[in-house]
Amino acid sequence: MSTTRENLPGDAAQFVLDTFLTLVRIDSLSGDEGAVAERLRGYLHDAGCQVWSDHVGNLLARRAGHGAGGMLPPLLLSAHMDTVEPGHGIQPRIVHGVVRSDGTTILGADDKAGVAAILTALRQTNHTGASCCPVEVVFSVQEEVGLVGAKHLDLTQLAAKTAIVMDSAGPVGSIVARAPSQDTMTIEITGHASHAGVAPEQGVSAIVVASKAIAVMRLGRIDPETTANIGVIRGGMATNIIPAHVTMRGEARSLDEARLAAQTSHMRECFETAARDLGAKVEFWVERSYSGINLSPESAVVKRVSRAMAATGVAASLISTGGGSDANIFMGAGIETANLGFGMMGPHSVEEHIAVADLEQAASILIAVLSDPQG
Template identity: 45%
Template sequence: MVNAERLIGEFIELVQVDSESGGERQIADLLTEKLIALGLDVFEDNAGSEVELGKGTGNLIATWPGNGGNGPVFLLSAHMDTVKPGRGVKPQRQNGVIKSSGDTILGSDDKAGIAAILEALRVIKEQNISHGGLQVVFTVGEEIGLVGAKKLDYSRIKAGMGFVLDSGGPAGEIIIQAPQQYTFKAVIKGKAAHAGMAPEQGINAIVVASHAIANMHTGRIDSETTSNIGIISGGVATNIVPEQVTIQGEVRSLKPAKAKAQLEHMLDELKKAVEQFQATLDLQVEKEYDEIDLNPAALPVRIAVQAAKNIGVEAILTKTGGGSDANVFNGKGLACVNLGIGMQRVHTTDEFIMEEDLVNNARLVVEIIKVAQEMKG
């Protein structure tokens, strides 16, 4: 049922539309036109009013009323933004592979997901396949902290479950576990002094930070937990004892209790070092997103598994160490799996995707819509 050439052509069209995070206006307008042409009612929320989203583009929330089907209303989602360098993408199609020209990303993250959803909607319309109602959410700002999903107007969401197309595995990969994440920013303040004439009068904030970090457990903590110190900045000159240093880090775990424990361990080491050297500490901690922890018997999982089997691809229930919009949706009470879409070497100029994966993505979405009519609980 999927029109492969139409799908591939649309994917190539989409990746050539610049949409780096904060610059999604053009792609949002194009997708609005496409969704309206398919018969969906499209609403743009005010997530774009957030300062970090730059030019004011909101999330697109498109609703398609049921056409006589008895299945549940559910959500299909992908994000519109890309990482840098994502301007002036020139896709190259050769031997069943689509890649960039090598000086930009390709943008299959996540325009492969968008293309699959659009093609599936066309097939459903052309074949008059029954469904109980669909919602499509195309988010902004996913690559800069899942900002669009966090600011989504959830009063507009009528779906009780969802499917996000934004994982790197092939069609058939179904993410049912993903970590909770915390980030923190620690500002350590010591005391400035001349490094050559009176260093003993100063409190070296960088030294304080180094003692704290040296005592932290970082990296792979266990099979479910990771932590990292990612940014350190401070000091103004080699002849001045640095008065201030800023440390930014993160903690992730599939188990919330482990995430909290690891976070507390790292913060405790900062507090101990600050006390030892008589410095001061300003801490900012934020929970970035909740975990995904879906039972294999959950309805969206069973639907995705059956749909994969129906199109002849292996259904793989798995976990990931990364976050996605699906984490935010689950945290809002919307049971949502993240589906593999075959994008490879994402966030690099070597990014590519197989045409076969593009086609299987759309086939899977069509089948999900069909299977949802048969599984109601």
């Protein structure tokens, strides 16, 4: 949903665009966020924040409130600093009001557009002449490789019980009301090695066991609320050796806990049956990567964000997603969290793009949220 600049002063509109273009030019692949974190530290200081880093590299900040909102509870704003491959040497282009890369890399709107919107909102509310609630900020590391930064965040450093995460693809105005829980599996199959040309009959191929299991496994889109995938397979040493070991990693996600449990159990049974039938052994470990989100339309954070959207001429829309984000971690820790869409399209691809007007509108919404004396 593209809009005009009428809700964002001209200098702020230029700031959010310039900040976004600056940030995407700084390489920050997962695990290598140091340079962009240092740049963000400066922006946060300029916006009147106290800033610090934690032991895994997350960048945190806080700022007191002022005016009519000064006595409200703090609000947490969050986005992640890392990007995916291909993400070296991003060169943004603006064509017909849309920011894209040069076609050889991602753009990095996921999630630097979210970061830029947060910085703009902090900048625009950094004065004592108007209402602003107390604010806490988390710019996390390694979100793209398993929400690592959020999972290792010491939440005792934060007082906020309400949060807004800027990390959802889709139109401005969308609020993630439902997001899945995810189980991550590690599977190890042990067969028996033998010479593939001399005595193949004496071997038990771990690769064959894995293939038999996967061939009968329900994968992909299981139902409207559930997905599953085997994404990593490693095994074998040479073409003349029956492979004795295979390690795999997979996942299952669902908006429904019972369906997730059933899918995870099904995947386990497929491996166990194949191993038993072919004389191999299997070990199957399951880790809960994150729990789901189920926000009520009547929740305080949805009402707060919807009110800000209405004030900036945007209609709020509650959506479901199949993706996880730092919002899942915050929700699981008891922080009521809304993950907002801000117009980024085609994330994780060289077609990724965002309209300048959507970037501006996202900043306008956050300014309205921070300025709302109702909290």
